[in-house]
Amino acid sequence: MMKFLSFLLLGFAFLLTGCSEDANVIEVEHPEKVTVAFFEALYNEKNIEKAASACSPALARIIRHYRSPQAVARHMFNMSYDKVEIKPDDSGVKVREQFKNKAIITVYFDGYYQENRIKDVKRLSLIQQDNKWFIDKILKDPF
Known part of the structure; x- marks a missing residue:
C-alpha cells in the first residue's frame, strides 16, 4: 500500500511539473492574441519567462536580460x-491576409499606476515561423 501511495504521489508531482512548464509559454496562432498575451504576462501576471516565450530569440534575450517584468x-x-x-x-483590417508572415499590431492600454x-x-512587429507568431520588434511610438 505504501509503494502504491508513493507511486501515486510521484505521478501527481510529475503532472504538476508538466503543467507548470506549459503555463510559462504563450502559443497562439493569431498575432493580435499573441501581442495581448505578451503584455498580460508582463503587466498583469508579472511573468517575464511567459512574456519572453512570445518573442523572437533576439528579443527574448533582451527581455530576460532585465530580469524583472x-x-x-x-x-x-x-x-x-x-x-x-x-x-x-x-x-477591421485583416493583417494576416495582407502580409503572409508579418504583422504590425497596435495595442491600447488603459490602466492604473x-x-x-x-x-x-x-505598436509591435510580429513574424510567423512554423505557423506560430512571435514578437520581433517594438516599433516607435505611433503618436
Whole structure:
C-alpha cells in the first residue's frame, strides 16, 4: 500500500511539473492574441519567462536580460502599471491576409499606476515561423 501511495504521489508531482512548464509559454496562432498575451504576462501576471516565450530569440534575450517584468516595462516600453486592460486595434483590417508572415499590431492600454489612470498605445512587429507568431520588434511610438 505504501509503494502504491508513493507511486501515486510521484505521478501527481510529475503532472504538476508538466503543467507548470506549459503555463510559462504563450502559443497562439493569431498575432493580435499573441501581442495581448505578451503584455498580460508582463503587466498583469508579472511573468517575464511567459512574456519572453512570445518573442523572437533576439528579443527574448533582451527581455530576460532585465530580469524583472517591472524593469522591462520601465526600460523597454516606458510604461508602468499596477493593473492594466490591454486591447488590440480592431479596426477591421485583416493583417494576416495582407502580409503572409508579418504583422504590425497596435495595442491600447488603459490602466492604473499608483492610483493614477494611464492610457497608452504601442505598436509591435510580429513574424510567423512554423505557423506560430512571435514578437520581433517594438516599433516607435505611433503618436
